[in-house]
Amino acid sequence: MITMSDITKSYRGRPADNPVLSHLNAVFDGSEDIGILGGNGSGKSTLIRLLAGMDYPDSGEIIRSPDMRVSYPLSYSGFFHPHMSGRDNVRFIARLYGADENECIRFVREFAEIGRSFDQPLSFCSSSVKSRIAFAMSLAIRFDIYLVDEVSAVGDVAFKRRCMAAFAERRKHAKIIMVSQAVTTIRRMCTRGAVIVDGQLSWHETMADAINEFENQLGIIHV
Numbered sequence: 001m002i003t004m005s006d007i008t009k010s011y012r013g014r015p016a017d018n019p020v021l022s023h024l025n026a027v028f029d030g031s032e033d034i035g036i037l038g039g040n041g042s043g044k045s046t047l048i049r050l051l052a053g054m055d056y057p058d059s060g061e062i063i064r065s066p067d068m069r070v071s072y073p074l075s076y077s078g079f080f081h082p083h084m085s086g087r088d089n090v091r092f093i094a095r096l097y098g099a100d101e102n103e104c105i106r107f108v109r110e111f112a113e114i115g116r117s118f119d120q121p122l123s124f125c126s127s128s129v130k131s132r133i134a135f136a137m138s139l140a141i142r143f144d145i146y147l148v149d150e151v152s153a154v155g156d157v158a159f160k161r162r163c164m165a166a167f168a169e170r171r172k173h174a175k176i177i178m179v180s181q182a183v184t185t186i187r188r189m190c191t192r193g194a195v196i197v198d199g200q201l202s203w204h205e206t207m208a209d210a211i212n213e214f215e216n217q218l219g220i221i222h223v
């Protein structure tokens with residue numbers, strides 16, 4: 001369970017009376033695939049970063065049950081150390097999450113298919129190699145909830161397909177919290193939805209209702 005209580009978040013340079021998230025309350029109990037819709041700059045990525053524990057609110061509290069393993073954003077590579085090899089980064093992250101280091105290394109090496117690049121410092125590697133390692137690393141650890149900021153499969157068509165198939169396999173035993181503007185993806189992957197409205201979450205019983213509110217917000221009219 002992740003509980004967000006009275007969360008307010010702003011950034012330097014923003015008017016104090018216009019925070020990105022404002023007195024937001026939410027409970028994610030891990031029983032459903034949650035889709036959160038919001039327009040450009042509405043705070044989707046901010047929300048995901050807060051849920052992941054990668055950033056902190058200005059006020060309010062976020063509590064994660066210790067028995068629920070929450071991922072960092074799927075395929076995020078921002079915390080890789082550029083002077084360390086892919087292998088050592090994987091080892092380090094596995095240790096952080098209390099996962100089996102050797103099992104994670106084996107999984108990422110086989111899944112990413114990057115050959116000897118796995119043992120080179122990441123600063124020498126192409127962005128596609130880093131993305132492959134990042135996606136594979138997200139799958140190597142068994143999370144209970146995957147945080148997804150848009151669906152960002154990487155690489156060529158064959159690799160993208162493999163990423164999606166492997167992620168679908170993981171989702172048999174895990175739930176997602178996804179933020180996106182892509183109505184089609186959210187409809188396909190999520191069972192319950194909310195829309196970010198004025199820095200808060202507007203929840204709906206069905207995904208269709210959430211999509212309606214989002215499309216009304218954007219002024220989309222179906223004819």
Ligand SMILES: Nc1ncnc2c1ncn2[C@@H]1O[C@H](COP(=O)(O)OP(=O)(O)OP(=O)(O)O)[C@@H](O)[C@H]1O
Nearest residue numbers: 011012020038039040041042043044045046047181
């Ligand atoms: N590190 C930061 N410093 C300053 N402003 C930021 C920072 N990160 C986000 N913002 C601002 O906060 C607001 C919300 O950003 P956020 O990225 O969370 O929105 P988003 O809904 O994910 O946007 P998009 O769909 O366009 O990616 C935007 O106005 C953005 O410019």
